[in-house]
Amino acid sequence: MKTVAIGGLGAIGLELARALDRGVEGFRLIAVASRDTEKARAAVAGFRAPPRVVPVEALAEAEIVIEAAPAAAFAAIARPAIAAGRVLLACSGGALMRQMELVEEAEASGARIIVPTGALVGLDAVRAAAYGRVDSVVIETRKPPRGLAGAPYLERNGISLDGLAEAKLVFQGNALEAAEGFPANVNVAAALAMAGIGPQRTEVRLWADPAAERNIHTIRVEAEAARFSMTIEGMPSPDNPRTGRMTPLSVLACLRGLTETLKIGS
Ligand SMILES: NC(=O)C1=CN([C@@H]2O[C@H](COP(=O)(O)OP(=O)(O)OC[C@H]3O[C@@H](n4cnc5c(N)ncnc54)[C@H](O)[C@@H]3O)[C@@H](O)[C@H]2O)C=CC1
Numbered sequence: 001m002k003t004v005a006i007g008g009l010g011a012i013g014l015e016l017a018r019a020l021d022r023g024v025e026g027f028r029l030i031a032v033a034s035r036d037t038e039k040a041r042a043a044v045a046g047f048r049a050p051p052r053v054v055p056v057e058a059l060a061e062a063e064i065v066i067e068a069a070p071a072a073a074f075a076a077i078a079r080p081a082i083a084a085g086r087v088l089l090a091c092s093g094g095a096l097m098r099q100m101e102l103v104e105e106a107e108a109s110g111a112r113i114i115v116p117t118g119a120l121v122g123l124d125a126v127r128a129a130a131y132g133r134v135d136s137v138v139i140e141t142r143k144p145p146r147g148l149a150g151a152p153y154l155e156r157n158g159i160s161l162d163g164l165a166e167a168k169l170v171f172q173g174n175a176l177e178a179a180e181g182f183p184a185n186v187n188v189a190a191a192l193a194m195a196g197i198g199p200q201r202t203e204v205r206l207w208a209d210p211a212a213e214r215n216i217h218t219i220r221v222e223a224e225a226a227r228f229s230m231t232i233e234g235m236p237s238p239d240n241p242r243t244g245r246m247t248p249l250s251v252l253a254c255l256r257g258l259t260e261t262l263k264i265g266s
């Protein structure tokens with residue numbers, strides 16, 4: 001049995017905690033941390049085996065630490081886990097991409113940092129292609145306006161999405177600029193950048209679309225070995241419209257992949 005701890009109990013973390021409590025072969029949830037301790041206690045009170053509610057630094061007592069908190073809390077969860085040489089599953093890919101020195105810290109301590117595919121598709125193909133020459137990687141994301149509302153880039157540039165009648169291209173730039181301007185929205189672009197040709201060369205286009213009922217991500221890759229494009233249309237989570245329901249499922253698949261005997265895909 002590998003021990004697991006979760007930092008953040010929102011759309012992703014609480015779903016994962018519930019799934020682990022129902023039983024995921026080979027893993028046992030021992031601790032959780034969240035901003036609001038009382039709320040966290042109430043959320044896990046009815047569990048078959050309630051995990052301990054701890055401060056974020058104490059999550060590192062588990063062998064596997066799942067980070068599922070806002071980007072601003074990423075380092076506080078990641079650093080102790082890395083220092084303790086743990087396996088860190090990082091959902092806030094955009095935050096990681098902006099603090100790549102953590103990867104050097106992990107190398108020194110023997111920790112591993114794993115970014116699940118999350119709400120996206122195709123990272124296996126992108127990773128493989130990146131062993132050869134890759135000419136371009138583009139991701140186009142289309143979300144209902146409520147899934148983008150409040151992003152720092154929109155506020156800084158006075159872009160209002162209220163009463164939007166048709167789809168609007170709200171951002172075009174590289175993955176680094178996207179992660180800075182939309183910290184809660186472009187984790188998939190960050191994961192794509194880290195899997196492929198890096199944040200400077202990965203192009204991001206972000207649309208607010210009042211007709212969209214799903215979070216739609218299309219990636220297009222031009223590489224020497226292959227040209228491919230893939231689209232995923234994720235259902236927004238009922239708890240947080242910025243986050244797709246695929247993400248906790250992807251983290252579960254990633255977790256199982258750490259130990260399963262038969263593992264399909266890279
Ligand atoms: N990799 C991917 O494909 C995806 C990644 N994400 C990212 O994953 C992260 C979590 O997403 P959601 O669960 O949707 O967010 P959420 O907003 O629903 O939940 C976040 C949780 O973290 C807690 N929290 C806030 N501050 C904290 C702190 N300082 N320490 C510990 N916990 C704290 C909140 O109380 C809440 O329980 C976000 O950074 C989000 O952008 C979201 C969707 C897809």
Ligand SMILES: O=C([O-])CC(=O)C(=O)O
Binds near residue numbers: 184185186247
């Ligand atoms: O589509 C989603 O579920 C979330 C998303 O865009 C991201 O965090 O990059």
